[in-house]
Amino acid sequence: MKYASFDKDGFPTAFYDTEINGENIPKAAVEISDKDWMEFINNQGARAWDGSKVISKFRQVNLTMEDIRKKRKSLLSASDWTALNDAPLDESKRRAWNKYRQELRDITNQKDPNAIKWPDQPK
Numbered sequence: 001m002k003y004a005s006f007d008k009d010g011f012p013t014a015f016y017d018t019e020i021n022g023e024n025i026p027k028a029a030v031e032i033s034d035k036d037w038m039e040f041i042n043n044q045g046a047r048a049w050d051g052s053k054v055i056s057k058f059r060q061v062n063l064t065m066e067d068i069r070k071k072r073k074s075l076l077s078a079s080d081w082t083a084l085n086d087a088p089l090d091e092s093k094r095r096a097w098n099k100y101r102q103e104l105r106d107i108t109n110q111k112d113p114n115a116i117k118w119p120d121q122p123k
Contacts (some may be wrong), residue, residue: 010048
């Protein structure tokens with residue numbers, strides 16, 4: 001038999017199996033089916049327990065502007081090669097990459113770090 005413990009939002013915090021844990025299962029743990037267990041394992045962070053069944057639910061992540069700056073720095077670093085004079089780009093692609101990199105630099109003009117609209121990388 002499988003069991004799970006959940007946080008206040010219904011997201012699993014621990015799993016237990018009588019074959020592994022024996023009787024060392026917290027009293028607050030809830031019995032779940034093998035199917036429920038697989039649903040949680042295969043969809044981590046996207047499934048929760050509503051008190052009787054598994055539901056589709058996404059954990060809200062609260063990003064900070066520092067998180068946004070780190071991602072921006074990584075994306076800019078990954079595209080640095082496009083700014084080199086000898087980069088194998090025609091003029092059209094060079095303009096597209098320049099535009100993309102400028103949009104990345106301007107990303108912090110957006111005020112809500114949880115609603116950032118990231119530019120698409122040129123093909």
